[in-house]
Amino acid sequence: MTERKHDPHxxxxxxxxxxxxxxxxxxxxxxxxxxxxxxxxxAVHRDSLEVAGPEFEGRVTPLIGETEDVATVGDWLLxxxxxxxxxxxxxxxxxLKRKAAGTGRRTQLIAANVDTLILVTSANxxxxxxxxxxxxxxxxxxxxxxxxxxTKVDLVEDTARYAADARRLMPGLVVExxxxxxxxxxxxxxxxxxxxxTLALVGSSGVxxxxxxxxxxxxxxxxxxxxxxxxxxxxxxTSGRSLHRLPGGAWLMDTPGMRxxxxxxxxxxVDEVFPDVAELASACRFSDCAHxxxxxxxxxxxxxxxxxxxxxxxxxxxxQREGARTxxxxxxxxxxxxxxxxxxxxxxxxxxxxxxx
Numbered sequence: 001m002t003e004r005k006h007d008p009h010x011x012x013x014x015x016x017x018x019x020x021x022x023x024x025x026x027x028x029x030x031x032x033x034x035x036x037x038x039x040x041x042x043a044v045h046r047d048s049l050e051v052a053g054p055e056f057e058g059r060v061t062p063l064i065g066e067t068e069d070v071a072t073v074g075d076w077l078l079x080x081x082x083x084x085x086x087x088x089x090x091x092x093x094x095x096l097k098r099k100a101a102g103t104g105r106r107t108q109l110i111a112a113n114v115d116t117l118i119l120v121t122s123a124n125x126x127x128x129x130x131x132x133x134x135x136x137x138x139x140x141x142x143x144x145x146x147x148x149x150x151t152k153v154d155l156v157e158d159t160a161r162y163a164a165d166a167r168r169l170m171p172g173l174v175v176e177x178x179x180x181x182x183x184x185x186x187x188x189x190x191x192x193x194x195x196x197x198t199l200a201l202v203g204s205s206g207v208x209x210x211x212x213x214x215x216x217x218x219x220x221x222x223x224x225x226x227x228x229x230x231x232x233x234x235x236x237x238t239s240g241r242s243l244h245r246l247p248g249g250a251w252l253m254d255t256p257g258m259r260x261x262x263x264x265x266x267x268x269x270v271d272e273v274f275p276d277v278a279e280l281a282s283a284c285r286f287s288d289c290a291h292x293x294x295x296x297x298x299x300x301x302x303x304x305x306x307x308x309x310x311x312x313x314x315x316x317x318x319x320q321r322e323g324a325r326t327x328x329x330x331x332x333x334x335x336x337x338x339x340x341x342x343x344x345x346x347x348x349x350x351x352x353x354x355x356x357x
Contacts, residue, residue, distance in 0.1 A: 013054050017249060019113060019196050024076050027090050036078040036087055040251075041071050041112075043242040049086070051077060060084045068095070072109035073241040073253055074198060094142045096200065098263060111200045111241065111253055116192055117144045120203035120212065122152040123162045123177070129169065130315050133273055134263055135202055136170050137319055141269030146170070147192065150177040151208035170273050180208035185215045195249030202255050213254045217246055266323050274316045280308065291317075 014020075018040045028038070039053035039060075048059040049071055060079055063070055063086050071077055076090040096110040096117065117139040121127050132148065139146040148166045153159045159177050166175045178184040192199060193216060201209040243253045263269075271278040277299065281289070285296025291313065293300070302308035 015054055016196050018053060019198050019251060020076070021093075021196075023093050024090050028078070032078060032087075035081055037081050038090070039077050039079055040243070041073055041075040041077060044071070044073055049077070051079070058084060060086045062086070063089065068097075068107065068109065070109075072112050073243055074112040074114060074200075074251075076113065094144050096138060096142050096144065098138070110202070110255060113198055114142070114144050114200045114253070115197045116199045117142075117146050118189075118192075118199055118201045118212075119146055119148045120201055120207045120209050121148070121150055121166075122207040123150055123156045123159055124152055126204050126207055127162055127165075129165065131204075132166065132169055133315055134319065136173070136273045137263055137266045137269040139269070140272040141266035146173065148173060148175040149189075149212070150175065151180045151212075153177050154179045171275060180211040180215060185212060189216060190248070193246055193248050193250035193252070196251075198243075198251045198253070200253040200255065209254050213244065213252060216252065217244055263319060263323055267320070270316065270319045270323060274312070276308065277313060277316045 015038065020038065024038065028036075037053060037055055039051040039056055041049050042052055043050040044062070045059070047062070049062050050059055051057065056079065060077070061084070069089065071086070071089050072095075075092065078087040078090065079085060080087060092112045094114055095112050096114060097107050098110060099107065117135070119132060119135045119139075121132060127150070136146050148169075150159070150162050150166065153162075156162070163175050163177050167173055176188040178188055189212070201212060203209055241253055241255045243251050246252055280298045280302050281291065283298040284291070284294070286294055289297050289299075291297055291299040299308065299313060303310050303313065
C-alpha cells in the first residue's frame with residue numbers, strides 16, 4: 001500500500017468524500033477501529049484490488065470466498081493498518097448483479113453501494129424497450145435510483161419520441177436526452193453529481209458512456225470510438241469497471257458494454273417496473289391465474305379493452321420466469337453469504353482480543 005499520489009487534494013478528503021455514511025460506521029467493532037482502516041474499492045484486477053481512502057491508497061490482495069463475499073467496485077473494505085491486507089467487506093447498501101453468461105447459475109457482481117444507476121441508450125437502433133426494462137428492474141431490486149440518458153440525439157430529428165417511450169416504462173422515471181459531446185450533458189447531469197454520491201453507467205457498447213465519463217470529469221479518462229455505419233452499433237471501449245472521482249466530489253463508475261443482461265432474484269423489482277400489470281394480476285379471480293384464458297382474468301380483460309398492451313404483458317412474464325429460475329438457489333447462497341460474513345467478522349474480532357500490543 002502506498003501514499004496517495006493521483007489527487008493533490010487528498011489531505012482534504014474525508015471518509016464522507018468517498019461515500020462513507022452511518023450505515024458503514026455502525027458495522028465497525030470497537031476492537032477494529034485502531035487496528036484497521038476503511039478504504040473504497042476503485043477497481044478490481046485479476047490478482048488485486050485497487051483501493052483508496054483518506055489515509056491509504058494502493059493495491060491489496062482480494063479476499064477469497066463465495067461470489068458475494070468477495071469485493072467488487074464500489075465496496076468498502078477494512079484493511080489492516082500499516083499492512084496491505086484486506087480484513088473483510090462491509091455490508092453493502094446496494095448491490096447490482098446479474099447472472100453470469102453461460103448455462104450455469106453463477107453470479108457476476110457489477111457494482112456495490114451505488115446511489116444512482118444511469119441507464120445509457122442512444123437515439124438509433126440501440127434503443128430497446130425490453131433492455132431498458134431489464135436495467136430498471138435491476139435498479140429497483142437493488143434500491144438504486146434509475147436515470148435514463150438518451151444520447152446521440154444529433155442523429156435523429158424526433159428526439160421527443162424516444163424520450164416519451166422511455167418515460168412510459170416506469171412511473172416517475174427521469175429521462176434526459178442530449179449529445180454526450182456537448183455542454184448540455186454537463187448541465188443535465190450536474191444535479192445528480194453531488195459530493196459523496198456514487199453513480200454507475202450501464203448500457204450497450206458505443207452508446208456514449210465513455211464520452212459522458214470524459215465530459216463530466218473534464219479529462220480523457222476513457223477512450224472513445226465512433227459507432228459502426230452498417231448497424232449503428234458501438235465499438236467496445238471500456239475494458240473493466242472503475243470508479244472515478246469527479247471535480248464536484250461525486251464518484252462515477254463506467255462499465256463495459258453488456259451484450260447480455262440476465263437478471264436474477266428481482267421479483268420485487270419487476271413488479272415495481274410493471275406496477276400496472278402487477279396491480280391487475282392481484283385483481284384476477286384466481287390467485288394462480290396464468291393470464292391466458294382463465295375466467296375472471298383482469299389482465300386479459302384489460303388487454304381486450306385496450307388499456308394494457310399485450311406485448312408489455314409478455315415482457316413482464318418473461319422477466320418473471322427468468323428471475324424465478326434462479327430464485328431458490330440465490331436464496332440459499334444469500335443465507336450462506338450472511339453466515340460467512342458474520343463468521344469472518346467474529347474471527348477477526350477474536351484475533352484482535354488475543355493480540356499482544
